[in-house]
Amino acid sequence: MLTLDYSITGGVKATEIEVFESFGQPTARCSIITDDYLTTDLGDLIDVQLGFDETGKGAVFKGYVQSINSERLPGQYVIEANDILIRAVAHMIVSTNLEEPWRRFDITMEDLVGDLLSEAGINNYEGDVSTFTLATGETPVEFQFVFAMDAINTVAGIIAWHVYADQTGKVWFKDIKAAPSGAPVATYTVGAGGNLVMITRNTSTDNLRNKVMVFGEGEIASDLSVASPYLPAGFYKTAVISSVLIDTQRMSDQSAQSNLDAWNKLTETISVEALGDWERHARETVTVTDTFTGTAGDWFVRDITHSFTNSYVIRMNLVK
């Protein structure tokens, strides 16, 4: 029998904690239900650690308090927080000079993402080398009337990279696709020695795309397709990418290839519930084995919920 252990900045005692991370969401969210939020205030930076006395606890969330709900009945307070990328989500890029919007020339994607994050007041950032440089000609990269996170996602989407904040509050720009990659960080199985509480499996072609068309600046364009064993012969589901930021043919071709690789596959998802583990996060690769559902191999953690009440479990949605 494990004993629950947790900590929240400021010594807040919670009756319920829920942390949600998702590959598809720009920020992680944390919800804390308490009967006294003490000195916690809007805008405060909070750390949340979860775990067990016997195995220790660790950080699962770091972010800023966005709202506090006071509910007279049943007599509880709900603290809602988002990770640091909420700043990029909320920061709209607005230049008062319409002739001179926010712009950059001859800049790598990782530096551009860094500049956009900096514009939103985020400096704890590290970007992998993308090898792509934007605005090498006379046409700048420009953003106006767009939120910084949307701009960042526009940039990352060109080469199907990903921007996220980890549980320490650091922002990363990485080549992460919604597919298992690298060595798995954990294994989940059922049975007497297993650690799975629940598992369901689903397969579909909903998100399959076996054709990608890319339109860049001017005449730049790419058209890439392959046959899919999961679709009728000669049938193509098409994704279209269009951005003036794509200003070289190489970039256009790379964008088409990356996105085709990412989406030309059967959509396989499993939902699992397992014993709480503060070390698990979205975007990781884990191994899941369950004979009943036919689940095996490595899976990509598309989203994860740390649910901490009178027990500590994690619920994950995983994709192949």
Add this chain to the structure above:
Amino acid sequence: MILDQSVTIGHEGVSEYVISIERRHSICQMISTGTVTLSPDYLADVDPYEDIIIQEQDTRVFTGYTQRQSRDKLSGEVMVDFADPAILLQDYFMAGKHRSNGETVQTWIQAFCSLAGIFPVFDTTLPITLGTGDQATEWVNMSLLSIIENLISINGYWMYSDADGNIHFSQGHYVPLTSFFSTGDNILRSERHQSITPSRNRAVVFGRDEIVGEATKELSELGDTIKTVVIASPHIYQKDTADTLAEDVVNAFSRVLDVITLEVEGDPGITLAQFAAVDDDWLGIDTNCQITTVESNMSKDGYVMNVKLSEFCPKIWGYRDNSIPDEGTLLVSYNPNNGCYRLPPAESVWVNNNFGLPEGEIGANSGIYAVEDTRFTKVNSGVFSKAGFGVAWVEHTLTDPPNSWEDTPAPTVADLTWVQILKDPNNSGIYYGLAQWQNGSSEWRGWIAKTTDSGASWTWQSLSESFQQSFTFAGSDEGWTEFDHKCEGDCVDSWTHGYNSTITHTEDGTGCLEMIGTKVSGGYDRIYGWINYPLSNIMGAIGDTFSMWVKAPNVSKNYLVRCNIVYWNGITDTANVSNLGDTWTKLTATVTHSGEAIKYLQWYIRLDCDCGLGTYYFYADDMVANLTIHNLMPIWMAIDQTDGSILWVTALNTSMGRLQLHRYNTSDLSLNRTSDIQDATVENVVNKEYIEYPATTATNKEYVYLFGRLNNPSDPDTSSPFVAGGGLQLIWSWNGGGAWQYRVTGWDADYCGAFRDQASHLYLVRNGGTKGFYKKEGAGALILKGTPPFNTYVGAFTASAISEQFAIGSRDTSSIYQTDDDGATWDNITSNLPAGSFISGLQYITEW
């Protein structure tokens, strides 16, 4: 269950069929809607646009039109949806093109409402002017409601319907506190939602062409995150409009969303846009806030309402700042170089509060430096007020002042310089304005303007109105061993000293005093009397002479009648007449009035001969004096703190070169007393120069910087001090200015700030020498309580009327400090006030 309701549809009562009534009202919605559910027994058809009137608990709560009818197949119940008359605006599609031509928003809204058959109610004017020519606003093929929604959203105007179906429009919205919600009383359930998600600390406004306005404001909860709200509108074609809008928007959005949701017992008096007092300990709320949503539900399950308060909505900047501040926690500063700023309750960032004031009127030394609260203020060109913190100042229209001196040209209201606006602390809606003017001969004139309806209408009182004053007798005698005071008939009846006196008629038919007495040899005896000024201490011209009649038949020499004019400061002007005979003789004592405040007129008859028994007659005529105060330069005014019927006004009598204190009745602004303070010149007052006090005596001659500011005056015989100024010396009077009896010496700076009498405590700030924040309890000594935290002169000093807070502002910098522990510690609340200016006025706001 019989619901306490009444519903008519198409003028037919349907109350007997009513199962439930739901109503939804929100300031964030343009139309109020609802649903009446009727029993299956109701078989009539309800057509759209039938009149519907709803009463709940015998109070009308809704007037509008039906919209649709539906019948549930299973239950058979009939649902009738309804909407308020604004639905007419929504359903009126205006075909074609319409262009503005410089009209106000109000004009267009009036026109659009007329098109839809609605008669709007404008609670305030909507003064924003739309463009003309190339800058005209154009509407093409739009519903009237869409047009109006755009107009009121951009300009922050309000629109809502009342229970009678009237559509109200206003700039900002202020209503009295009418609803009270309290746990344990009528709150059934409560929630509070605080969030920074909708908060913004930057606003950018794009107008036509290249017009851009930008404003930022710190919000601590956002840290260094910049969150921008963007507005673009073709109605904005001037840079200052864009700047103003940006500032208003950022002011409105730079706050934490703090929405209170209550489920309360149903009450037809709970209506949209009113202010409510909410007291919920668990939520940590004990404040006043505005009702922004009302959802009412009356059914067999009960009569409950879901009420939301303080929501954000598209009209946010127009209404947000109307919230009632926590009493005593809102501080307003008036900074001549930068206009008017306010510090919202429990916040640390000052907010520019100039919106609506004309440009050029808030510049150095010509702007807002005399205010009572943010509801009224003045600039040089007029009197302004605002209905809420977040709405524009609106100039009031006053008639021209009376031309009491027949000046040519006559003064107009546009010519006046407004000195002060004063709020009557005891009467809601009453304000006084003090205005001055110089005629073509550079002679000063002054007026008091008064409103009893918060500025809708004003009456004038000239400071120099003439009036008549009658006198009464008093008297005594000394040394007369025998006497027989005799008077008969209807004579002067004020011979009150209890002697055996009578008053008889003389042949002149005038009341007289006849005295018969024997002069004892040696020395001299006298009979004397005085004529008190009925209201002591009147200052003014008493005509040229003072006369009395005397008949002293047995006296041929050494008989002397003396007439003295005795002033409050001890000075006496004298005229003597002697050697009278046995005939009525008119003694005319021509006194050169020195301009002092007169205490009384004294006369006496002195005999220093051995005259034996004699009968002496005397009486005074000209017992009515015409007093005329003229050439007055008004300086300051204050309501008596213990007698609210007294309005004190300081003014410089430029004819006599005297600083004076006038006492007016607040009811009719009639003058009933004038006190003379000291010599002063216009330059003394304008330049705040040192002048001497008292002006004419060697003793007590000390230098005083006295420029006429009144603070917490009170009438005689009260324990409260009457403080009239400060400087090198503080002076104040304990008898209503009759005499300046009390001074504190050794004050060696030119400003001692304002004064505060709170529970018989006098607080003041000393600039020079040992700077200090002093407290004086009753007649006790001044006690140093703390030291002002800045090394400059105090420019303003104010105290909360209901808390222990005091605030002081620097005269030389923008610094403002606040204390709540009697000056022991001071907090710097200067924050973001513009530097390079000085603080000239501070005011805690306690009422809206």
